[in-house]
Structures are given as structure tokens and as C-alpha cells.
Amino acid sequence: MKNYLLVFALVFGLLFFGCTAAEPESTATPVENPPVEPATPAEEPTAPAEEPAEEPTAPLGSDTDEHGCIGSAGYEWCESLQECIRPWETECPTSPMVGNDTDEHGCIGSAGYVWCESLNECVRPWETNCTSLIKEVAESFCGKENVDKVYVCGDSIRVVSTLIGGGSTIYDASGHEIATCPVVGPDAMSEVCRQYLMGNNCIEEEVC
Numbered sequence: 001m002k003n004y005l006l007v008f009a010l011v012f013g014l015l016f017f018g019c020t021a022a023e024p025e026s027t028a029t030p031v032e033n034p035p036v037e038p039a040t041p042a043e044e045p046t047a048p049a050e051e052p053a054e055e056p057t058a059p060l061g062s063d064t065d066e067h068g069c070i071g072s073a074g075y076e077w078c079e080s081l082q083e084c085i086r087p088w089e090t091e092c093p094t095s096p097m098v099g100n101d102t103d104e105h106g107c108i109g110s111a112g113y114v115w116c117e118s119l120n121e122c123v124r125p126w127e128t129n130c131t132s133l134i135k136e137v138a139e140s141f142c143g144k145e146n147v148d149k150v151y152v153c154g155d156s157i158r159v160v161s162t163l164i165g166g167g168s169t170i171y172d173a174s175g176h177e178i179a180t181c182p183v184v185g186p187d188a189m190s191e192v193c194r195q196y197l198m199g200n201n202c203i204e205e206e207v208c
Contacts, residue, residue, distance in 0.1 A: 002055065004085050019146065032069060047145050058198075065077065067084060067087070068084065069084035070084070073086075074086045074087075074088075076093035077094075078090070080092060080093045080094060105122060106122065107122035108122070112124045112125075112126075114130075114133060115133075116128070116130035116132060116133050116134070117130075117132040118130055118131045118132035118133075119132075124172045124174060125137075125155075125172070125173035126173065126174060128172065129154065129155040130173065131152075133173065134152050134155060134157065134173045135152060135207060137153050137157060137171070137173060137174065137175045138150050138157045138207040138208075139207055139208065140175065141157070141159050141171075141208075142207065142208035143208075146161050146166065147159055147161070147162065147165055148160045148162040149206065149208070150207040150208050151204040151205065151206055151207065152204065152205045152207055153196075153200060153202045153203070153204040153205070154200075154202040155172065155173045156170055156171065156172060156173070156178070156196065157170070157171040157172070157173070157175070157207075158170055158171075158172065158204065159197070165182055165183045166182065166183070167180070167181045167182040167183045167184075168180075168197070169181070170193070170195070170196055172191065178192060179192040179196070181191055181193035181196070181197060186198065187206075
């Protein structure tokens with residue numbers, strides 16, 4: 001009987017000791033894992049923006065106007081010169097262009113033409129001998145200072161000076177001076193004076 005009690009006490013003690021010796025609860029705070037964000041799909045690479053295409057520029061010299069002047073090269077039309085010029089290189093006169101100054105007879109003065117009454121046509125005095133025209137030019141010397149006599153010989157005009165030793169001055173049909181021939185010996189004369197005064201076969205006509 002005692003043996004049974006001893007065994008019972010032993011079993012009861014083991015059970016009681018085993019319950020009190022249970023592991024203490026852990027006081028450590030559980031570590032929470034950070035929330036996992038859903039993965040975003042990878043962005044596809046975008047193609048670089050296309051640059052606007054440059055407009056082609058006109059090549060130099062392709063901008064000629066109605067006269068053929070190249071504006072991009074600085075040329076412009078000059079009406080009086082009838083040509084393309086660069087204003088900083090060539091001055092464009094404002095005077096009328098050649099051919100715009102016809103007289104009542106249709107003679108173009110800027111081209112050197114004048115009306116010849118004796119021939120009844122427009123002539124250039126240095127090209128055509130016009131008697132009436134030469135006489136008009138010769139008469140313009142009459143009455144001038146130091147003028148003694150005026151003669152016409154062919155297409156030349158001789159004006160005799162009143163000055164001592166002044167001799168004569170030879171002019172062409174337009175009144176332009178050709179030579180001055182003072183009173184000197186033949187050897188001292190210029191070739192023009194010698195030919196006119198000594199080798200001329202025309203007969204002089206006195207104008208005044």
C-alpha cells in the first residue's frame with residue numbers, strides 16, 4: 001500500500017513540476033516585414049523626337065530679276081546705265097538714258113546727232129560735213145573778245161586773233177579747239193597748223 005502511495009506522489013510531483021517549468025512566453029516584438037509594392041512594368045524606351053527638316057535655301061545666283069540682276073549678290077538695275085550695278089561700287093546717274101532726248105527733228109543729242117539744215121538730216125558733225133551747221137558754230141565766235149575774223153574751210157573753222165602775234169585758232173565743226181597757230185615761221189609751226197595754213201586746198205569762206 002505504501003508503494004502505491006509513493007508512486008502516486010511521485011507521478012503527481014512530476015506532473016506538477018512539469019507544468020510550472022513551461023517555457024516563458026517571449027517578450028520580443030515580432031519584426032514586421034515591409035509591405036511589398038507590386039512591381040511596375042518596365043517603361044519602353046521612347047524614340048527621340050525628330051528635328052524639323054531645314055527648308056532648302058536657294059543657291060546664290062538663282063534670284064535674278066526681270067533684267068537678269070542677281071539680288072543676293074547685291075546687284076540692281078540702273079535705268080540710266082541700262083545695266084546691273086552694285087550701288088556701293090557704281091553710281092547710277094539720274095540723267096535720261098541715251099536715246100531719250102530727241103529734238104523736234106528726231107535727232108538724238110546724247111548720241112551726238114544734230115540737225116543739218118543744208119542736208120536736211122541728222123548728222124554727227126565730226127562724221128558728216130554740214131555747211132549750215134558749221135556756219136552756225138562759226139557765227140558763235142563772232143563778236144567775242146580778241147576775235148578779228150572768222151572763216152570756214154571745209155569742216156574746219158579758223159578764228160583770227162586781234163592780238164599781235166596771236167595768229168589763229170583752228171576749231172572743228174562742233175566748235176572744239178584743234179590747234180593754236182601763233183604767228184611764227186614755217187619751221188616753228190606745228191604739223192596741224194602747217195597743214196591747215198599752208199597745205200590746205202579748200203577755199204576759206206569769211207563768216208564775220
